[in-house]
Amino acid sequence: MQKILAEFENSQKELIHVLHCVQAKFGYIPPEAISEISRHLKITESEIYGILTFYAAFSLEPRGKHRVTVCMGTACHVRGGPKVLEEFERRLGIEAGHTTRDKQFTLETVACLGCCAIGPVVVVDDDYHAEATIRKVEPILEKYKKEKKNDQD
């Protein structure tokens, strides 16, 4: 944490950059981090809390090992994006915005990824999956579940 903060000036203009770094390092913004950021940037914890909860990029809870993001853009919507999301919700047993109990998957939605030509789009971690359908949901999830098994072998 100190290492991250050392790279930034003591100024509010750094806040969003700092939060990006903390989120990338820990996968969420831990409460202790908020206190340290508050001391370093000289802004109150409540203000930081207000700002970080305003933006979709930051989360106060740890995210799962794999992040499944389903695009909710207009083009994806008219091509069946909501059905794909429902199928993910059903298969994972969670609603969008939540993480599975085994901490393997976090299911999220995004307003638009700007890949409207190949929608509905699903991004798992950094992999883009084009033209998703409800039939593709299970194979997509299996791929990442398998990776988990391979990691353990």
Add this chain to the structure above:
Amino acid sequence: MTKIKSFEELKETINQQIKLRNENDKTVLTVSAGTCGRARGSLKVIESLNKIIKEKKLEGKIQVKNTGCHGFCEAEPNIIIHPQNIFYQHVQPEDAESIITETALNNKIIDKLLYSDPVTGQTMPKESDISFYAKQERIVMGDNALIDPTDINDYFAIRGYNSLGTVLKSMNPEDVIETIIASGIRGRGGAGFPTGLKWKFARNAKGDIKYIICNADEGDPGAYMDRSLMEGNPHRVLEGMIIGAYAIGATEGYIYVRMEYPLALKNITIALEQARKLGLLGDAILGSEFNFDIHVFKGAGSFVSGEETSLMASIEGRRAQPRQRPPFPAQSGLWGKPTNINNVETWGNIPIIIEKGSDWFAGIGTESSKGTKIFSLVGKINNTGLVEVPMGITLREIIYDIGGGIPGDKEFKAVQTGGPSGGCIPEEKLDLPVDYESLSEAGSIMGSGGMIVMDEDTCMVDVARYFLQFTKEESCGKCVPCRIGTRQMVEILNRITRGEGKENDIKKLEELAKTIKSGSLCGLGQTSPNPVLTTLRYFRKEYEDHIYNKSCKALVCKDLICYYIEPDKCVGCLLCKKSCPVDAIIGKRKEVHVIDHKLCIKCGACFDVCPPKVRAVSKYTGEKKEKILKKTSAGSVDTGRVDK
């Protein structure tokens, strides 16, 4: 890389790169590798091409160029083979060998990789023959297909940074502003304010420090031209910004890129480093007295930060909430200093206006809207992609001549322009010329250029609900009418799509829309009711059908439809039964299958898997739906045959 210290040195660098390009006798394969291309596997294609070139020792003859998006997304991954200008679409890694041995080495065309026209079925070997490109005027986007966005030399080879050189050598800031005013260019981000005037205000504002900002927080769902420009030609955007900074007298600039665009962020950052190393950014640019540098700011996932005052709040490290204007950013912007903010596409036009002159630019387009505009043509359309057209072209030309019309035998219903602030334009308005004024007369806006085509299978009430749901989520919460009003509108629309609509719901929607429009501070709130207002204006009957007849003619709203397996068509193949996630389908092999409506969650899996030749699964709404449900619940589920 050593710094370029004068205009003459820049000229020499540019000429040298042009010469190198002209003298290159290699066959060049440009592969589109923007985000969409990559999602369809273009990086694997590049890998296979390079592998084969290496194996066959053809490095001296063939070169693979990894470019940004070519605009023709439907054809991704696609390759253009230069100098022959052959266009291949949907290329797979296994096609690499034949592309090299047959086409690149022996000029033989591979028929199966050619584009075939969705209307005539004719195949077309050359990019220039394809109808998608015929009516376009690709002055901003066109170069994407020629350059490797991570190589500044490629940009020099298309006369890149020449405009910057011209400006610093022979124009004073006022001349630059006059040129931009004379060109007539208006902001490409949505509101359409004249760019030159905006610059003049910022130039004339008093202040020791001035800022310029590139708004790359392209949040409108369905619009992605800014992403494509940043990914495919980042130096053009930078060059525009440096020219703007010189004109206004700014010393620092920001590019605010939304976090959902990782490749754009990466390519812009690479371009910035290259420009800095060569002395095109930093102190004493090209040996002049002009100092300027640019920072990249990664957004944090908020739609309202695309609004200029919110965007500046976000850069300052605060919540992206808008504030009252005036004062306008030109007087008091970032940290209270005079600030000029333009959209990516606007910045991308600047070097071209300087290079070709304001008269040339003003010669394109209509009386009030000059130049070209890039639209993202998506949704239910054959040729999906980014299209750059002269202002004044009609919607019909864009959708039918360039877009190739609607896929399948479906009918056009509406085109949605302007994102959540825009509206849905029906068939009878398709001959409107596309410019700022005509679109707003039709109840929509130009916006950032999203154009989502909808066919008969799209429910307009559902579309309106979708947009209001979006603005409800993205409302920053500052103004009560926007925060609470959009929520109320979503609740009413939800009710209508669930079949629980009430007598005066439409009236209530209209009242709420009026209040939100007049009582919100920023564009998000002021325009958020537009999707509802335009659908009510053109598709009122659909709302009434939902409310009074409990019927969704487009067969979209789940609560108003049911799925039904036609006994006379079902062949008993078990496909639908196997795909049903809740085991709601009963039936054995070669026996008619039946849906148990009590269990059915209406996910549509059965509808999707039933083979096109069979088409036994149907959707029904309104009275027919009620009839089916009544009969199936009355009889035993196993034999639930219905005589419609």
